[in-house]
Amino acid sequence: MKSFFETHIWPMRGKLFRMVFLWTKDRDLAEDVIQNVFEKTMDREKNLKDHPNLAGWLVKSLKNEVLMHFRKNGRMEALDGLDQIPQSQSNSLEQQESQQIIFRLVEELPEKQKMIFHLREVEEMSYEEIAGFMEISLEQVKVNLHRARKTMRNKLINQGITP
Secondary structure, eight states: OOOHIIIIIGGGHHHHHHHHHHHHOOHHHHHHHHHHHHHHHHHTHHHHTTOTTHHHHHHHHHHHHHHHHHHHTTOOSOOOOGGGSOOOTTSOHHHHHHHHHHHHHHHHSOHHHHHHHIIIIISOOOHHHHHHHHTOOHHHHHHHHHHHHHHHHHHHHHTTSOO
8 A cells, every 4th residue: 555655746857857957957956855755744644645636735845945944055946957957859950049038038937927827838737736736716727827928929029939
């Protein structure tokens, strides 16, 4: 029989890692943060079994862990490093340039919009899942996603990338 951790936490590791990597832009740091939060999760397993929003708790724990790391190291500003995002070798140069432009535009979004955009467009989560994950209302999800998409569209048009 699988443990609580194996059935409820471990399956979310990919999404959680991508989220932390989005915040940190550092694969090793993202792995360390995930490991620290997973250790805390295992220590609090009995309390978390009845938690009404386990995914939200995990996201909040990850965010707190990242913030703690940045405070400890004196780096609270946004991190650079879009070039570190792995690109597929089969992508053409034009596709890679387009992806980098889009990543750069996403990075310019306000933090909440960036997170919601990532969860919807990259992780392909439903609006309801995002609302539960971020502990916000469904309306806030829709409004922030609309604003993020509108901002991205306007910036792409202004740069002459899309008609």
